[in-house]
Amino acid sequence: MxxxxxxxxxxxxxxxxxxxxxxxxxxxxxxxxxxxxxxxxxxxxxxxxxxxxxxxxxxxxxxxxxxxxxxxxxxxxxxxxxxxxxxxxxxxxxxxxxxxxxxxxxxxxxxxxxxxxxxxxxxxxxxxxxxxxxxxxxxxxxxxxxxxxxxxxxxxxxxxxSKLLVMGLLAVAVGVAVLAIVLIISIGMANSIVRPINNITAVSAQMARGRLDVRVKGNYKHELGELASTLNFMAHEIVRSNQIKDDFISSISHELRTPLTSIKGWSETLDSGGYDPDETRIGMSIISKETERLIGLVEEMLDFSKLQQNQMKLVKGTVSIREIVQETMLNVWAKAEQKQIHLKLDTDENRAFNVFGDGNRLKQVFLNIVDNAIKFSHENSWIYLSVKEEDGKIIAAVQDTGIGISEEHLIKVRDRFFQVDHQNGGTGLGLAITQELVELHEGTIIMQSELGSGTTVTIALPALPEEEMGSEYQADDSTPGPGSETGIQQNPSDPKEV
Structure with missing residues (x-):
């Protein structure tokens, strides 16, 4: 039975x-x-x-x-x-x-x-x-x-x-024989399907109990083969995700512990009293900076959570990518100066290179990319930025001459929680958030890198036609830009340098 x-x-x-x-x-x-x-x-x-x-x-x-x-x-x-x-x-x-x-x-x-x-x-x-x-x-x-x-x-x-009866009995005998053959074949066919399913089910049960090292073995064909391959790939990805998560927890714990330790130490020091005003100002400044650092880490994780749940709200309008890039350069100037890194912008000063998007989020994108470039660049090196328009798209590129990324890590660098170098800190969410924000603006991001030679990050966003800009851009263009406030060269023929 x-x-x-x-x-x-x-x-x-x-x-x-x-x-x-x-x-x-x-x-x-x-x-x-x-x-x-x-x-x-x-x-x-x-x-x-x-x-x-x-x-x-x-x-x-x-x-x-x-x-x-x-x-x-x-x-x-x-x-x-x-x-x-x-x-x-x-x-x-x-x-x-x-x-x-x-x-x-x-x-x-x-x-x-x-x-x-x-x-x-x-x-x-x-x-x-x-x-x-x-x-x-x-x-x-x-x-x-x-x-x-x-x-x-x-x-x-x-x-x-009587002859018809004999023929009928013969037909019944043939039918019984056919049914017996069909029964044997159907049992064999069913077993050829059920055995792999039972094997896959057993392996799945072991994976559900936490044994993610087991794999479905057997050269199954067609849909069963695809199911087995998918299950094995899922287990591999879970192991990889768990490793990334563990690395993230370790990294974020370190990232949170460092500013908290500084805040706690200076708080206790200041609470004990007996320090002159200069030392108090130094302590309060450190507490303020470390607090901002903590807020940045928390906001980065909150942004990623919103993106994952499709709850990120964009306030879109006409945004000048040239101005966004200039403001980004000014924001990271002090950090670049500490490593004696030079920033150079190559763009047409007479054009705004407008897109339809959220200015704050696009600035977040460029801040993250340029900040990474500074973080992984050598002292006394250059970072080149460019903005241009090609085929109805605004192309913004950030090129550094830093340590670069290996081919093995390049395909994973935009995965959440992944970090090429844990020594430099961070949550491993920056590039994942950057890619999500670019895609929300219907754009693309391309990373090219060579280990030891540097990295180039190129962002392409849909350009706004000139006729849609109206007089609003002309009014904005007459006001002093970020470059004029900080001494950035205003000659359009020369690349900008900070």
């Missing part, structure tokens, strides 16, 4: 479908064979009646009212394979070659009624008295005058039915 499950369902469905198909085929087959045999008998008798009429001409000229003419009719119409009966138009038997019925019996079967209407009648049924199944074929013969008779032939169907 097959236990409950997919195996039983598959076998049962195949078995039922094939069984119904076999029953239908065998029924149609037996019906066709029976019809063929019965039609053959009917056609044979009908042909005999038609040919026998040619011999009735001499009889028609004689007196047909006596029994002698009936005997002649029996002789001329006799058929060795069937009993012959001569009936009047009332259905009474006048003569018979071998009586099934009692003498002078009146018959009212359907073949007689059809013969009275001028057709060749046929009736299949049980012979009264004997219970034998017979076929009756009747036809009216008009010999002229009042000499009109019904010629009726009766033939037994027992021999034909």
């Amino acid at each position: 097959i236990k409950k499950g997919i195996t039983r369902q598959i076998v049962l469905h195949y078995f039922i479908v094939v069984l119904l198909a076999l029953l239908l085929v065998e029924f149609i087959f037996m019906l066709a064979v029976q019809r063929y045999y019965y039609e053959s008998i009917y056609n044979t008798i009908s042909s005999h009646i038609s040919m026998s009429k040619d011999f009735l001409e001499p009889i028609a000229r004689e007196d047909n009212a006596d029994n002698g003419n009936l005997s002649k009719l029996l002789t001329n119409l006799n058929f060795s394979r069937a009993e012959l009966e001569i009936l009047d138009l009332n259905g009474r038997v006048l003569a018979s070659s071998a009586a099934f019925e009692s003498d002078r019996a009146v018959l009212q079967t359907s073949d007689i009624m059809q013969a009275m209407n001028g057709n060749t009648g046929r009736w299949v049924g049980r012979q009264p008295g004997t219970g034998e199944q017979v076929m009756a074929v009747s036809q009216k013969i008009d010999l002229g005058g009042e000499n009109t008779y019904i010629v009726r032939y009766l033939t037994s169907l027992e021999n034909v039915n």
